[in-house]
Amino acid sequence: MSERDLRSALLGVPVLDELEAQRRTWAVVRAAYAEREPVSRRAWRPRLVIAVAVAAALVAAALSPPGRSVGGWIRDRVAGKELAEPALVRLPAAGQLLVVSERGPWIVRPDGSKRLLGDYEDASFSPRAKFVVVTDGHLVMAVELDGDPRWQVARPGPVADPRWAPSPGFRVAYREGDTLRVVAGNGTGDxxxxxxxxxxxxxxxxxxxxxxxxxADTTGRVHVVEADGEKELWSARTGASPEKLAWSSDGRLLLVVTNSDRHPLYRANGRPARSVRTPASQDVLDADFEPGTRDVAYSAFDSASRRSLVVLGDERLQAVEGHIDDLAFSPDGRWLLAGWPEADQLLFLRLPGVRRIVVVDDVRREFDPGSTGASAFPRLVGWCCPPTP
Amino acid sequence: MVGAGRDERAWVRGAQAGSASDFEALFRAHWPRAYRAAYLVVHDAAAAEDVAQEAFLAAVRALDRFDSRRPFGPWLHRIVVNRAIDWARARALRREVGAGDAIAEAPAEERGDPTAPLSDDVVAALASLSPDHRAVIVLRYVLEYTPGEISRMLELPRGTVNSRLRRGLDALQGAVRTEEEQ
Known part of the structure; x- marks a missing residue:
């Protein structure tokens, strides 16, 4: 084999996914380039302002979603669609995604295929994602992943926020008005x-x-109870209105996201641990623990700058114009999914840091096919374990 | 060399001044070989994408400090190849301590289908070399640098580069010969 043959062979190797990789990388690199502060920034800033203004006008005229942009350090308000995935063609990590749109809850499989479970309002996975518990007006229902109902409980009042207990999944908790109820995992004993x-x-x-x-109760106190024994283990006054509760994956810490700038964490025995502090101008929109760690990821909207930040631990991962309403970690903790309504995009952030970003465009249409794209942005409910056989 | 010459210098200067189109031209000129080089060193499409992406992000961060009179390619390729070597070494280490078994057992789709398209015997043989030897081969025969340039890019003695090239070529020829005989 001559050196010429070797060169020819190496240059002739078909490289997997080359164009797609180029497209994804360009989206990230271009965003980073737009974010940089060049030496001659003062000279080109007017052009940027004009470009943004023109682009904004074009966006408005075309009735396309505003802020359609990609990348981790985003200032480029009108990045073209060619920079993003036109559809959710596959998930970057194992597991299944549960998304709730105006049409109802959808299951997204790793290959990107989707199934609408039905015309339900809220949903969450069972422990191993074999079922989904959903609500529909006055009904709490367990459905299989193909949408077939398994059981249902009818209540006089409207029901919401169903949550399935961890493995083996013998309990489901849900709210009916201002009460909290529990039903067995087979639909009995409500x-x-x-x-x-x-x-x-x-x-x-x-x-x-x-x-x-x-x-949480209506006074802002958080309670931790043994549901089967109906015994309160501890309670704590948070000093603000709780907006979300989340446990670390090892169950050692409970995060209470509040409507204030202080979001307390409690140990499993109820003793206060540290707090997550956010600037007074920021509202935390979503938060959760990174799987396998005690680091908290959150998205916060800054009312002064009209931007949202995505933060993990002490590290700022992302800043965008508008809101990041929902966050969801992949089951292996290697990806953080963020929903960005203003851009009509899903951002898959590769961790640690942001090593890569996979952007999915046209999300409203994806989960509301046939619509004009004016429907509400879907909620990211969970990204759970692969289904068991 | 791809992108060398007046065009490239103009693109670099334009990109430094804030021209997104010049920056895009620079990216598009250099992406294919940067990605291919990373791929041939790491033999994992997802990792190659990460490596090439990180190299371009490093280029963005350092763009204002870059001397536009110098060629952009060698600077970028140096980052690509060194990061690819680091990645391949780290993967080899993970395999040594056992974590690699899990990676090896993972479905191809999840780990980026590392070697599925490397059907060419030469490339399969390349995969059998150490990352350092692969890098030298890739720099010489894919990116077309001279041994002197490679020694500066990898901060290796010229003799080491020559010996790695020789040993790499011998191993490749031996591997190809073996496969042909089977």
Whole structure:
């Protein structure tokens, strides 16, 4: 084999996914380039302002979603569609995604195929994602992943926020008005657990075989109870209005996202741990623990700059114009998915840091096919484990 | 060399001044070989994409400090190849301590289908070399640098580069010969 043959052979190797890789990389690199502060910034800033203004006018005229842009350090308001995935063609990590649009909950499989479960309002996975518990007006229902209903519980009042207990999944908690109720995982034994609960979802301690549940009451106090024994383990006053509860994956910490700038964490025994502090101008839109760690990821909207930040631990991962309403970690913790309504995009951020960003465009249409694209942006409910056979 | 010459210098100067189109021209001129080089060193499409992407992001960060009279390619390729070597070494280390078994057992789709398209015997043989030897071969025969340039890019003695090239070529020819005989 001559050197010429070798060169020819190496240059002739078909490189997998080359054009797609180029497209994805260009989206990220271009965004980074738009973000940089060149030496001659003062000279080109007017051009940028004009470009943004013109682009904004074009966007408005074309009725396309504003801020259609990509990348991790975004200032480029009108990045073209060619920079983003035109559809959710596959998930970058194993597991299934649960998304709730105006049409109802959708299951997205790793290959990007989707199934609408039905005309339901809210949803969450069972522990191993074999079922989804959904609500529909006055009904709580368990459905299989093909949409077939397994059981249902009818209540007089409207129901919301169903959450399935961890493995083996013998309990489902949900709210009916300002009460909290629990039903067995087979749909039997529905009963009242607490009154005067705040309108936020309860959170099960993620410990196999346990039925410990955290919820907030209407006074802002957080309670942790043993649901089966109806015994309160501890409670704590947060000093603000709780908006979300989340346990770390090892069950050692409970995060209480509040409407203030202080978001307390409690140990499993109820003793206060540290707090997540955010600037007074920022509202936390979503937060969760990174799987396998005690680091908190959150998105916060800054009312002064009209931008949202995505932060993991102490690291700022992303800043965008508008809101990042929902965050969801992949089951392996290697990807963080962010929903960006203003751009009508999903951003898959490769962790640690942001090593790569996969952008999916036209999300409203994706989960509301046949619509004009004016529907509400879907909620990212969860990204769960692969289905068991 | 791809992108060398007046065009490239103009693109660099334009990109430094804020011209997105010049920056795009620079990217498009250099992406194919940067990605191919990374791929041939790491033999993993997802990792190659990460490596090439990180190299371009490094280029963005350092763009204002870059001397536009100098060629852009060698500077970029140096980052690509060194990062690719680091990645390949780290993967080899993970395999040594056992974590690689899980990677090896993962479905091809999840790990970026590392070697599926490398049907060419030469490329399969390349995969059998160490990352350092692969890098030298790729720099010489894909990116077309001279041994002197390679020694400066990898900060290796010229003799080391020559010996790695020789040993790499011998191993490739031996591997190809073996496969032909089977």
């Amino acid at each position: 009963r009242l657990l607490a009154r005067d609960v705040a309108p936020i979802a309860p959170a099960w301690l993620p410990e196999e075989g346990r039925t410990v549940l955290a919820y």
